[in-house]
Amino acid sequence: xxxxxxxxxxxxIAVYKAVALVSKLSQxxxxxxxxxxxxxxxxxxxxxxxxxxxxxxxxDTFDEKDSSVIAHIDLADWADLILVAxxxxxxxxxxxxxxxxxxxxxxxxxxxxxxxxxxxxxxHMYDHPAVKxxxxxxxxxxxxxxxxxxxxxxxxxxxxxxxxxxxxxxxxVLDYFSxxxxxxxxxxxxxxxxxxxxxxxxxxxxxxxxNGELGKAIATKASSLGAHVQVIGxxxxxxxxxxxxxxxxxxxxxxxxxxxVANMPSVEHTPKVSVEQTAxxxxxxxxxxxxxxxxxxxxxxxxxxxxxxxxxxxxxxKDGAQFAEALWSYLLExxx
Ligand SMILES: Cc1cc2nc3c(=O)[nH]c(=O)nc-3n(C[C@H](O)[C@H](O)[C@H](O)COP(=O)(O)O)c2cc1C
Numbered sequence: 001x002x003x004x005x006x007x008x009x010x011x012x013i014a015v016y017k018a019v020a021l022v023s024k025l026s027q028x029x030x031x032x033x034x035x036x037x038x039x040x041x042x043x044x045x046x047x048x049x050x051x052x053x054x055x056x057x058x059x060d061t062f063d064e065k066d067s068s069v070i071a072h073i074d075l076a077d078w079a080d081l082i083l084v085a086x087x088x089x090x091x092x093x094x095x096x097x098x099x100x101x102x103x104x105x106x107x108x109x110x111x112x113x114x115x116x117x118x119x120x121x122x123x124h125m126y127d128h129p130a131v132k133x134x135x136x137x138x139x140x141x142x143x144x145x146x147x148x149x150x151x152x153x154x155x156x157x158x159x160x161x162x163x164x165x166x167x168x169x170x171x172x173v174l175d176y177f178s179x180x181x182x183x184x185x186x187x188x189x190x191x192x193x194x195x196x197x198x199x200x201x202x203x204x205x206x207x208x209x210x211n212g213e214l215g216k217a218i219a220t221k222a223s224s225l226g227a228h229v230q231v232i233g234x235x236x237x238x239x240x241x242x243x244x245x246x247x248x249x250x251x252x253x254x255x256x257x258x259x260x261v262a263n264m265p266s267v268e269h270t271p272k273v274s275v276e277q278t279a280x281x282x283x284x285x286x287x288x289x290x291x292x293x294x295x296x297x298x299x300x301x302x303x304x305x306x307x308x309x310x311x312x313x314x315x316x317x318k319d320g321a322q323f324a325e326a327l328w329s330y331l332l333e334x335x336x
Contacts, residue, residue: 001029001177006079006113008104009049011039014086014120014163019044021085021166022052028170033075035059037091037104061103072103076110081173084108085146086120086163089131095143096134116172118146120163122153139216140234144223146172182226183332188253189222190246191215192232192262196239207237210263217320218259221328228253233262257331258282282331 005025009018018040022032034049035058046057056065064071076082084091084104091104095117100106108115117138125131126148139145146169150160193215197207215231223229230249236242242262250256258281307314308323311330315323 001174003030003080003173003177004078005030005032005173006075006082006107006111007032007034007049007053008037008082008084008087008091008108009034009040009044010037010084010086010088010091010104011042012086012088012120012163013043015040015043017163017166018085019048019052021083021169022049024166024170025173026053028174030173031055033058033078035075035104035107037088037102039088039090058103058107061106072107073110076107076112079111079113081176082108082111082113082115083118083146083169083173084115085118085169087117089119089121089125089128089134092117092119092131092138093134096137096141114144116144116146118163118169119148119161121148121161123158123161126161136212136216136234139219140231142229145220184222184225184227184328187227188256189219189227189229189259190232190249190253190256191219191222191229191259192242192246193219194233194262195237196233196242196262196264197237198239198265206265208263208265213320214317214323215259215261217324218261218327221321221324222257222259225328225332227257230256239264259327280331282327 007018007022007025009015018034022034025032032053033055034046034053036046036049038059041059046059049057058065058071058075061072066074084095093099094101094105095108098109100109119126119131119135121131135145146164148160149162149164150158151162152158153161193210194212195208195210197205199205212233215233219229219231230253232245232249233242236245246258250258260281260283308317309315310323310326311333313326315326317323
């Protein structure tokens with residue numbers, strides 16, 4: 001792998017694993033440069049990263065080692081891929097909010113290369129609504145995640161929050177750069193997700209319940225299959241606003257694959273809104289009773305209650321990853 005990997009290390013207990021990650025990436029043929037936050041330096045001395053990467057380690061935005069360039073811009077431009085591993089709740093929050101107050105976050109905002117974020121933290125931190133909100137925002141901004149694994153955490157808890165193993169991260173990077181053509185390369189996938197409401201009159205709305213997890217899993221899978229993905233629906237509750245947004249993306253990206261996972265309310269006399277003329281659309285959920293609020297010309301309708309059947313396979317919609325896997329295999333088998 002003849003690629004430049006920029007590793008941004010933030011201050012969690014898993015920093016020691018990032019040293020092994022540099023070693024694995026280097027062995028796989030990558031050139032690795034490392035930026036550390038101040039907190040990360042509390043856990044491991046930069047010298048370890050310097051020795052493993054055989055490159056200078058960066059941690060001070062204002063320490064310009066080469067006077068002919070500005071280090072954070074130069075590093076951002078140099079990278080073919082940027083990994084944030086481990087990514088603390090703090091660095092995730094800063095990136096989601098556009099804060100650039102140290103070398104890691106300043107470089108991340110200057111980057112145009114793909115950025116993969118590998119969160120690692122205490123299970124309660126990972127479950128905190130603020131962290132979830134920030135992760136959802138980053139997903140919308142196009143960041144990819146290396147999900148933490150479950151297991152024994154350094155804080156004594158057992159749960160999700162362990163940094164993925166360096167071997168696994170290296171395998172993902174190798175796979176990403178392998179020359180094979182990804183099946184959804186060159187395609188745009190629009191995924192609607194979450195709950196929606198429709199106003200009935202000036203005192204009433206009808207709304208559905210949905211947490212958006214399924215849409216997120218389907219979008220993540222599409223992205224890993226090489227698609228350009230736009231997730232529509234974060235923070236949009238009004239059904240018509242969502243449909244308008246779908247329409248505007250369709251202007252921007254002709255012939256998208258529309259995966260309509262947003263949970264639309266259905267009610268008699270709801271005016272019909274159409275998102276037709278999409279090359280392929282798949283829609284989920286309840287059959288609409290009465291006049292449709294959202295009419296998708298769909299080659300596939302996936303009925304869902306506690307379980308869904310995709311291509312004869314029974315899948316659990318609560319297991320987003322499994323569901324997304326089954327859905328994309330089915331669609332790809334169909335030759336989209
Ligand atoms: C022993 C110890 C372990 C920590 N582990 C984590 C961790 O795994 N994940 C995390 O998000 N924060 C962890 N923290 C808290 C962060 O270090 C703290 O939020 C810090 O401000 C993060 O700064 P940074 O994001 O700039 O690196 C830990 C703190 C200590 C003292």
